[in-house]
Amino acid sequence: MIIMIEAENILKSYGDLKVLKGIDLSIKASEVLSITGASGAGKTTLLQILGTLDKPNGGRLMIDGQDVFALKEHKLADFRNQNIGFVFQFHHLLPEFSCLENVCIPGFIGKRKPAEVEKQAKELLSFLKMDHRMKHKPSELSGGEQQRVAIARSLINKPKVVFADEPSGNLDRENTLELHRLFFQLRDELGHTFVIVTHDEHLAGLCDRTIHLVDGKIQ
Secondary structure, eight states, rough: OOOEEEEEEEEETTTTTEEEEEEEEEETTEEEEEEOTTSSSSSHHHHHHHSSSOOOSSSEEEEEEEEEEGGGGHHHHHHHHHHEEESSOOOOTTSOOOOHHHHHHHHHHHOOOHHHHHHHHHHHHHHHOOOOGOOOEEEEEEGHHHHHHHHHHHTOOSSSSEEETTTTTOOHHHHHHHHHHHHHHHHHHHHOOOEEEEEHHHHHHHHSSEEEEEEEEEE
């Protein structure tokens, strides 16, 4: 069993407000883990720390054997670009770029060869049944289609872990169910580890494991 993420005694406060109160969590490679809990329980804060977008006030985080917060800022940014993908409730696609260009951006930031990045982006969009929309702008897509483009973008650098924050929050039921199926297809076919913050009980029930946060602690 390969441990992909190991979090030890993660603490996070904003001023006097203690948001995370000692989180210990191990996540296996290729596991699909959901994080649930009421609003204000600390779900998104935990996801942002696990995804290295925010730093804890205390504790240690290992991702694929790397002590990530021991890295200097530019090295941490490189690690994030190469090893971590993100999918958010609001797709954060750049409106002036086509689907294909949006998917390519993290690859270009990672200074990969443009032809290689574009080839992989086309393959991902085809895999996600978006090959007929490559030249369209985000404003020309449905919500479900925009989320598929966002997923392709999150996968362009072949990340070890994909973090998703309420990924189906803006989708109708049909697109929500399709998105849920897609996560498991990606795990089964490409081997990604998924960590998903969700209020959706159906999605949580499908996951390999669910942790429930209450008042900054795992219940």
